[in-house]
């Protein structure tokens with residue numbers, strides 16, 4: 123059944139997707155007095171962000187923590203009045219697995235000199251980093267860049283595990299310019315990571331910039347509370363859940379959207395359209411854009427990720443006084459790493475207990491995704507028993523979540539993808555392609571993109 127709806131408002135924006143990008147954009151547009159309609163295909167808002175409370179544990183289905191790295195993230199938290207939770211200082215510690223044992227990533231000079239993580243030769247080489255010539259290849263992979271400036275052991279025991287933790291990716295495939303643009307700019311702008319970091323730390327900062335201090339954050343009550351806070355501030359009449367955008371066509375005013383709600387179809391109109399969904403959804407959405415123009419966008423590869431929340435009512439094992447442990451590829455394990463949310467934030471596990479978030483799969487081990495939940499849990503438990511040297515480990519909470527399209531990989535296909543996005547937007551004024559197909563993969567990147575887009579849409 124199809125219902126025709128006439129609801130056009132001049133200047134209005136239709137937002138497709140009610141994850142963090144779509145909700146932050148809606149909030150910012152509302153602040154600026156721009157009418158919007160937000161469509162989310164699921165019955166719940168938040169996209170991959172969801173906090174679950176069960177049997178004394180509070181755990182995340184998707185992201186566990188963000189980094190307060192953009193001023194827009196600070197502004198959003200302040201404007202919606204959502205209290206942040208900032209990581210416990212003890213969680214500044216990051217563990218890396220080497221030869222089967224956890225080793226803390228060095229934080230100070232002396233720890234850096236004595237750490238067994240990096241070779242003596244590379245430690246000496248690091249002293250020469252400020253004097254090394256800057257790279258000239260904008261298509262250089264992250265692995266090439268790190269080996270060139272710092273040495274192979276830094277790639278193997280710092281960058282590789284961190285890229286597993288952030289991108290579930292492979293530094294040999296990610297292109298620094300797109301995947302870690304700030305790092306790329308440090309070298310290009312200052313000639314060296316070390317010189318760049320020192321000079322940048324001395325630049326004057328506004329009060330707001332000082333608050334974007336790279337602290338690790340969640341929201342009080344978990345990241346789900348951030349979603350609830352944003353949602354509660356929005357015009358509820360403009361939010362359509364259980365509403366999948368199936369088709370978009372041009373009208374004399376702007377655009378008409380065909381929305382599937384259960385077994386009914388409804389039409390809505392808006393002057394501008396913003397998508398925030400992954401590449402594969404976009405191809406057949408616009409009847410006025412040839413599907414082949416989306417090829418370079420659809421080519422974006424995503425890492426498949428399995429996340430398992432593992433809880434213990436009583437924990438008597440290794441003291442988990444760290445953010446978590448990351449596992450270099452060289453260590454040849456079946457899991458990518460494990461976070462300790464109850465060590466980072468309060469109230470994640472019963473008193474005296476522990477909570478872990480185990481990550482598996484990623485770009486390097488995509489086949490794990492095809493295993494059953496039971497097989498994956500057995501692999502995770504075996505890995506945890508080995509890593510914590512305790513054959514008796516037996517979780518009280520064991521919940522598994524899968525993401526077929528978890529983290530986009532900004533690899534060598536990025537240049538063509540960004541060109542395709544620009545070409546579509548230029549040729550079709552009023553169409554904006556947002557979300558994690560561009561501008562970064564983290565939550566702070568999503569909020570920053572949404573705020574910038576709101577600025578453009580308000581002109």
Ligand SMILES: Cc1cc2nc3c(=O)[nH]c(=O)nc-3n(C[C@H](O)[C@H](O)[C@H](O)COP(=O)(O)OP(=O)(O)OC[C@H]3O[C@@H](n4cnc5c(N)ncnc54)[C@H](O)[C@@H]3O)c2cc1C
Nearest residue numbers: 139141142143162163169170184185366367399563564565
């Ligand atoms: C397992 C995992 C762990 C992560 N860990 C971290 C972390 O530790 N730190 C960090 O900063 N970031 C992390 N991230 C990334 C972060 O969660 C995302 O960048 C962010 O939440 C994405 O928000 P989004 O709105 O862009 O996309 P999504 O959350 O994917 O939202 C897009 C929404 O669009 C909807 N949609 C799609 N097509 C349509 C349609 N046709 N009609 C209507 N609705 C549609 C979808 O249902 C979805 O709700 C992680 C992500 C995953 C998956």
